[in-house]
Amino acid sequence: MNMSRQLWSLALPAMLTNVATALFGLADMWAIGRLGDAPAQGAVELGAKFMLGLLNVFNFLRTSTVALTAQGSGRGDTQAGATLVRAAGVSLAIGLVLLVAMPLTIPLGLDLLGAEGAVRTAASRYIEVRYWAGPVWLLNCVLVGWMIGRRKVRQVLAVEIIANVVHIALDVLLVLVAGWGVTGVAVATLASELLKFALLAVLMTREGAVPACAAAIRRRSTWARQELAPLFALNRDLFVRTLLLTGSILLFARTGAEGGPVTLAANGVLFQLFMLSTLLLDGFESGAQVLCGEASGAGSRRRFTDALKAALVSGGAMGLVVAIVYALAGPALAGAFSTDPQVIAATARYAPWIALLPLLGVCSFVFDGAFVGAGWTRAMLGTMAVAIAAYLVALAALRPLGNHGLWAAFAVLFAGRALAQAAVLPGLVRRSFSAS
Known part of the structure; x- marks a missing residue:
């Protein structure tokens, strides 16, 4: 199978999986938007941002698990269970810390987000329910990362589809039928995350992971410092990087x-x-993580560059398609998520920015994906x-432009990332594959 076909065999299921994941947030905004209550919609937005900020900094658990599992496959390593056990142990420890810190993190997070009045009250109610899904979300990151690293992307897609169908059904039932409002949105998210864990556990059992993990737990080598070092090194860099992005x-x-x-709801x-x-x-x-990780594990410069080129060409083409769709239908799509005339007008005003961002x-x-797969965290x-740094400068300089300036600064963030990565890439390739 040539590199482009390998990439698409990984990328297409991953794309569909990610779209299914996005339906969580879209379904929540659509359901609460049907109530025509801008403060409630703003509360769900702030509450979702809080949970994103709290949990997304730990998304390195998935990313590092993908990379280490793929690198092991490239080396022909048969100890995949040890990688899973180590990552799961880290996720459980983090989840316990988050639960203990819950009474402090919720009010602090709402203060940082500037939530006040009715929006703060509703957002707090949302977070207090959804927070309990946090530890499960962390463990799911590890399980999904292990499956992707082993190229089991289609199975992950099936799990996401099932979980999202249930999530959407619960949104309709709890928000629009039962009238639970903001609380209903949070309960739907909690229930779907638990369902996802149950489905992943079934898949892991079928993959034979349980005996492998049980054996890895008992082996001393699993917990040896030299074996833990790559995991913690990757996780440390990815944690700080994700913290900056979040x-x-x-x-x-x-x-x-x-x-x-109104602006908050539109944004x-x-x-x-x-x-x-x-x-x-x-x-x-995701495709670049797996293929570049396998190439790195095998020490093959040619495989690495072929994988990166295939991902850039195919990804660029898809980015252009998404940009065109958003340019033509962005305002109509955005307007479908609210019945408040002011919110609809605001979304139409700022919609052009979401057409530009995919290209950047x-x-x-x-x-x-390439940097993580190769371990260049x-x-x-x-x-x-x-x-x-470029984002902060742009944010200050463009402040007089109001919300347009905010979106423009956000665009600078993504353009800056790509330019900086392209600048350092050649040197990293030379050093890592000097003997290839």
């Missing part, structure tokens, strides 16, 4: 909140559409820091 998203939400409930709808495009294009990042972001997504962290 901080930029929270800053985006906080700045948008200064424009009032929330547009951001969900942006996340839809991001998760779609992220399929090529797709290269950085693919580079992220320290370099990826450095390029993210450069992009964040």
Whole structure:
């Protein structure tokens, strides 16, 4: 199978999986939007941003598990169970810490997001329910990462589809039928995350992972320092990098909140559409992680460059398609997620930005996959820091333009990431594959 076909065999199921994941947020915004209550819609937006900020910084659990599993496959390593056990142990420890810190993190997070009045009250109610899904979400990251690293992407897609069908059904039932409002949205998310874990557990059992994991737990080598070091090194760099990215998203939400409930609600709808495009294009990042990780494990420079080129070409083409769709239908799509005339007008006004972002972001997504797969997480962290600095400068300079300035600064963030990564890539390839 040539490299492009291998990429698409991984990227297409990953794209569909990510789109299914995005339906969580879109279904929530659609259901709460049917109530025509801008403060409630803004509360779900802020609550979702809080949970994104709290949990997304730990998405390195999935990313590092994909990379280490793929690298092991490239080396012909048969100890995949040890990788899964180590990552699962880290996720469980983090989940316990988050639960203990719950009474502090919720009010602090709402303060940082600038939530006030009715929006704060409703957002707090949403978070207090959804927070309990956090530890399960962390463990699901590890299980999904292990499956993707073993090229079991189609099985992951099936799990996401089932979980999302249930999620959407619960949104309709709890929000629109039972009238639970913001609380109903949170309960739907909690229930679907638990269902996802149950389905993944069934798949892991069928893959024979349970005996392998049980054996890995008992082996001393699983917990040896030299075996744990790669996991912690990757996780450390990815954690800080994700923390920077999440901080930029929270800053985006906080700045948008200064424009009032209508602007906040409009940005929330547009951001969900942006996340839809991001998760779609992220399929090529997942493909690059696996293929570049396998090439790195095998020490093959040619396989690495072929995989990267295939991901950039295919990802760029898909980014262009998404940009065209959003340019033509963006305002109509955004307007479908609210019945408030002011929110609909605001989404139409700022919709052109979500057509630009896929073109700017797709290269950085693919580079992220290649950097993680090869283990160049320290370099990826450095390029993210450069992009964040450019974002902060743009945010200050473009502040007079209001919400348009906010979206323009956000676009600078993604352009900066891609340019910085492209600049350091040749040197990294030369050093890592000097003997290939």
